[in-house]
Amino acid sequence: MDDSASNSQALVPTLDGHVERRPKNTPAGVLLMVLKWMARAVVLVVMVDVVRILVTSKTIEWGTVAHYLTFGAILAGALTTLELTVAGMAIGIGIGVVLALMRLSPSTVMNAAASAYLWFFRGTPLLVQIIFLYNLASFIQRITVGIPFGGPTFFSWNTNSLITVTSAAVLALGLNQGAYMCEIVRAGILSVDEGQMEASLALGMTRRRAMRRIILPQAMPVVIPPTGNNAIALLKDSSLVSVISMKELLYQAQLIYSAQFNTIPLLVVVCIWYLAMTTVASVGQYYLERHFDRGSTRTPPPRFRTRFGRNLTSILRPGARMGSASDVAAAAQAGQRSGLGS
Amino acid sequence: MSAHSATEQPLLRLCGIHKRFGDNHVLRGVDLELAAREVVCLIGPSGSGKTTLLRCVNHLEVPTEGRAILQGELLGQYTRRGRLVSLPPRELAAQRAAIGMVFQHFNLFDHKTALENVTEAPIQVAGMSKHEARAIAGRLLESVGLAEKAHAYPRQLSGGQKQRVAIARALAMSPKLMLFDEPTSALDPEIVGEVLDVMRKLAHEGMTMLVATHEMTFARDVADRVVFMDGGVIVEQGPPSQVLTAPSHERTKRFLARLL
Numbered sequence: 001m002d003d004s005a006s007n008s009q010a011l012v013p014t015l016d017g018h019v020e021r022r023p024k025n026t027p028a029g030v031l032l033m034v035l036k037w038m039a040r041a042v043v044l045v046v047m048v049d050v051v052r053i054l055v056t057s058k059t060i061e062w063g064t065v066a067h068y069l070t071f072g073a074i075l076a077g078a079l080t081t082l083e084l085t086v087a088g089m090a091i092g093i094g095i096g097v098v099l100a101l102m103r104l105s106p107s108t109v110m111n112a113a114a115s116a117y118l119w120f121f122r123g124t125p126l127l128v129q130i131i132f133l134y135n136l137a138s139f140i141q142r143i144t145v146g147i148p149f150g151g152p153t154f155f156s157w158n159t160n161s162l163i164t165v166t167s168a169a170v171l172a173l174g175l176n177q178g179a180y181m182c183e184i185v186r187a188g189i190l191s192v193d194e195g196q197m198e199a200s201l202a203l204g205m206t207r208r209r210a211m212r213r214i215i216l217p218q219a220m221p222v223v224i225p226p227t228g229n230n231a232i233a234l235l236k237d238s239s240l241v242s243v244i245s246m247k248e249l250l251y252q253a254q255l256i257y258s259a260q261f262n263t264i265p266l267l268v269v270v271c272i273w274y275l276a277m278t279t280v281a282s283v284g285q286y287y288l289e290r291h292f293d294r295g296s297t298r299t300p301p302p303r304f305r306t307r308f309g310r311n312l313t314s315i316l317r318p319g320a321r322m323g324s325a326s327d328v329a330a331a332a333q334a335g336q337r338s339g340l341g342s
Numbered sequence: 343m344s345a346h347s348a349t350e351q352p353l354l355r356l357c358g359i360h361k362r363f364g365d366n367h368v369l370r371g372v373d374l375e376l377a378a379r380e381v382v383c384l385i386g387p388s389g390s391g392k393t394t395l396l397r398c399v400n401h402l403e404v405p406t407e408g409r410a411i412l413q414g415e416l417l418g419q420y421t422r423r424g425r426l427v428s429l430p431p432r433e434l435a436a437q438r439a440a441i442g443m444v445f446q447h448f449n450l451f452d453h454k455t456a457l458e459n460v461t462e463a464p465i466q467v468a469g470m471s472k473h474e475a476r477a478i479a480g481r482l483l484e485s486v487g488l489a490e491k492a493h494a495y496p497r498q499l500s501g502g503q504k505q506r507v508a509i510a511r512a513l514a515m516s517p518k519l520m521l522f523d524e525p526t527s528a529l530d531p532e533i534v535g536e537v538l539d540v541m542r543k544l545a546h547e548g549m550t551m552l553v554a555t556h557e558m559t560f561a562r563d564v565a566d567r568v569v570f571m572d573g574g575v576i577v578e579q580g581p582p583s584q585v586l587t588a589p590s591h592e593r594t595k596r597f598l599a600r601l602l
Contacts, residue, residue, distance in 0.1 A: 195449035198402055199508075203463035203515060204439025206431050213466060218453050 091174025096181020188219030442512030
């Protein structure tokens with residue numbers, strides 16, 4: 001920094017060879033640099049303080065946290081949360097694929113039906129949908145399968161016996177997820193070149209077979225990343241079904257702390273479990289993405305650990321990427337490739 | 343026309359094909375016959391309807407009017423109570439399986455290897471055993487000079503190699519007729535030859551081919567008949583020596599003059 005301060009107008013060769021004058025230590029540049037270091041200092045202090053609170057807080061009671069972290073009811077709750085997520089995603093993906101095909105079909109009826117579904121399930125809160133579905137019995141007494149308008153009935157159920165806490169929770173999460181999956185699958189299908197369908201048809205495949213064998217597999221690289229995000233979101237949103245007393249992770253914790261009044265330690269336990277599950281899910285998503293990337297890029301993306309490691313390095317060592325005076329100037333030059341000044 | 347004398351019934355017959363896209367009248371009544379083992383090249387300016395005509399043969403486009411008949415069998419339609427209606431998808435698919443098609447942009451299945459591209463339809467559509475399909479695909483890839491690329495994905499192949507795999511893929515269904523939709527138009531000039539060589543070989547083996555192309559040398563050397571299209575109609579047709587060197591029609595002359 002000292003030597004760059006001495007020659008206030010450094011001549012720096014750029015990529016295309018010409019030499020240009022860069023304002024190095026103008027007052028504005030120095031001010032920007034000072035502000036950046038101040039910002040870093042503030043963030044660092046806040047981070048240290050957060051850690052200090054976490055470690056020394058009397059209300060967290062780390063002993064209690066450790067005790068309940070592997071408590072039977074909590075483990076059962078975490079397992080239920082996972083089951084809800086898997087079941088919700090399975091239903092969601094199924095519904096999503098069907099809805100996407102309906103939205104892409106030339107039929108106006110199919111299209112309108114799918115659009116109405118999306119309109120409702122994306123336009124109302126998941127929490128409301130969960131409570132609504134749980135109370136379905138007071139809205140629709142019997143669910144029947146048969147020919148409508150007075151035709152014969154094949155199956156008939158009492159809604160009350162059909163809608164239990166579990167089925168309402170799973171269905172609500174799945175139906176809601178289906179609306180979001182529809183758009184993801186649709187975008188994936190649209191990302192596949194039309195020529196793929198034409199080539200399939202010309203070879204004598206039916207549209208359905210072409211969709212299953214040729215189009216959908218190629219839509220996967222586009223579908224997987226947002227689906228992973230949705231699965232992680234669903235994992236967290238599944239806590240909403242605690243309102244209909246579904247015994248998932250949050251509800252189990254609530255049962256304990258409402259009796260023992262150790263609210264904060266149990267919420268910490270809940271957070272730790274959610275973090276553990278979402279972290280594992282992120283790693284899983286990474287490998288899934290890599291698997292389905294086959295055929296779309298020449299070189300496979302770096303292994304998760306390398307990528308994660310690099311992110312970690314840049315978090316821990318902010319100076320590794322910026323911090324020299326010339327970088328401040330480089331940052332000021334919009335459109336320039338980085339790394340020129342250092 | 344001279345090629346017709348050899349056989350009694352044409353392999354493919356197109357009668358009065360019209361195609362409209364909204365207000366755009368792309369094909370305005372095309373009649374064309376192909377004898378078995380005949381190679382016909384469709385030439386003409388862009389937008390003259392060559393591609394649309396090919397796509398009408400295997401009903402990738404449904405003709406607005408007219409019919410396509412392959413070996414006496416009406417394609418894509420059947421008569422119900424005196425009216426022509428579309429065939430159910432499954433039966434249309436079966437008809438398409440007998441017609442190979444090669445596209446300008448290859449349209450290889452990008453998630454499958456060259457070999458899997460070739461075996462896909464024989465296994466899935468024709469119900470062939472994997473073992474048998476692989477053997478046939480191996481032979482076909484060898485015949486287009488790509489035996490060593492069997493396990494390469496399309497992205498690892500050059501344009502010319504992709505197109506040769508696409509030809510092998512179409513041949514795997516043992517088609518009665520091959521449609522080529524400007525098969526070399528998307529290729530770099532220096533690799534056009536490798537694709538044309540494969541097509542030449544195919545023609546010598548007696549495949550019936552309908553080829554939309556801008557390759558006049560290929561048309562002159564390989565085609566039994568050249569059909570010049572302009573404005574959605576056939577302007578003139580005949581042996582290449584006649585149409586390409588001594589065209590009788592003014593529009594053909596102008597088109598060829600611009601090209602050479």
